[in-house]
Amino acid sequence: MEKEMNYGSDYKYIPTTSVGSGMGIQVLPDLYYHTIQIVNISLIGNPETQEFVLVDAGMPGSADTIISIAEERFGKNSRPKAIILTHGHFDHVGAIIDLIKHWQIPVYAHELEMPFLTGKKSYPKPDPTVEGGMVAKMSPMFPIEPINLRDSVEALPSDGTVPHMPEFHWIHTPGHTPGHVSLFRDKDRALIAGDAFITVKQDSLYKVLTQQQEINGPPRYLTTDWKAAKESVIKLEALKPTVAVTGHGLPMTGHLLSESLEKLVQEFDHIAVPDYGKYVDDNLH
Ligand SMILES: [Zn+2]
Numbered sequence: 001m002e003k004e005m006n007y008g009s010d011y012k013y014i015p016t017t018s019v020g021s022g023m024g025i026q027v028l029p030d031l032y033y034h035t036i037q038i039v040n041i042s043l044i045g046n047p048e049t050q051e052f053v054l055v056d057a058g059m060p061g062s063a064d065t066i067i068s069i070a071e072e073r074f075g076k077n078s079r080p081k082a083i084i085l086t087h088g089h090f091d092h093v094g095a096i097i098d099l100i101k102h103w104q105i106p107v108y109a110h111e112l113e114m115p116f117l118t119g120k121k122s123y124p125k126p127d128p129t130v131e132g133g134m135v136a137k138m139s140p141m142f143p144i145e146p147i148n149l150r151d152s153v154e155a156l157p158s159d160g161t162v163p164h165m166p167e168f169h170w171i172h173t174p175g176h177t178p179g180h181v182s183l184f185r186d187k188d189r190a191l192i193a194g195d196a197f198i199t200v201k202q203d204s205l206y207k208v209l210t211q212q213q214e215i216n217g218p219p220r221y222l223t224t225d226w227k228a229a230k231e232s233v234i235k236l237e238a239l240k241p242t243v244a245v246t247g248h249g250l251p252m253t254g255h256l257l258s259e260s261l262e263k264l265v266q267e268f269d270h271i272a273v274p275d276y277g278k279y280v281d282d283n284l285h
């Protein structure tokens, strides 16, 4: 008998939310994002063609919500061609096993993220001592043990193409996790950035709750390689995106996006890197 997929043993519902929770916005005709508690999922595809892909898989326990969001936009019993993961943190794979079972579709992630998705390796423990507020303090309850998607997850093609997203290519943007990827489309410079940078100050519970728009580096308590994280932001800024959907916070566009990204690159060590914490390298200050 084929072995079952399983979540990590520390998998659980996380009781936190934001004012954005339950809200969705069509950012472009074929780019829709929706906030599940504190994290965003994206549906890529035009509702007229009914062909679409889901990027990231929400919080633990959110499968029914994600299925109804997809059906509302693409029609009853519609299902995506695939799920693309920016990375494997619990808030991006929270509903994934339920979704795979319901839709019977493949999942793609970067090769370096595979150990965390196939039961081989836990993420490093979140750092509750990192400079930051309540979300960092809550972080010890976040699941870090690997889920095991077995044969349902495949590595993204090494040529940069994204299965079922013909106009996009993936960009390796490590730092937050080793196999973190962002997705970019040249024709309109649309960027799906995952947690490579975010548009809310994730370590402030107040700002998470209110979703006050403010560019930031990756969420601090889970980021372990700040040098790589900085290089990833430099890489994304160089693409000059005109619209960005991030893993947390509201989408950002136009001048606000370009100016904020420029500022993030120039002042990364000050804005993004915490002043103290166990994953902070002293050389960065
Ligand atoms: Zn993350």
Ligand SMILES: [Zn+2]
Binding pocket: 039, 089, 091, 092, 195, 219, 247, 248
């Ligand atoms: Zn996240």
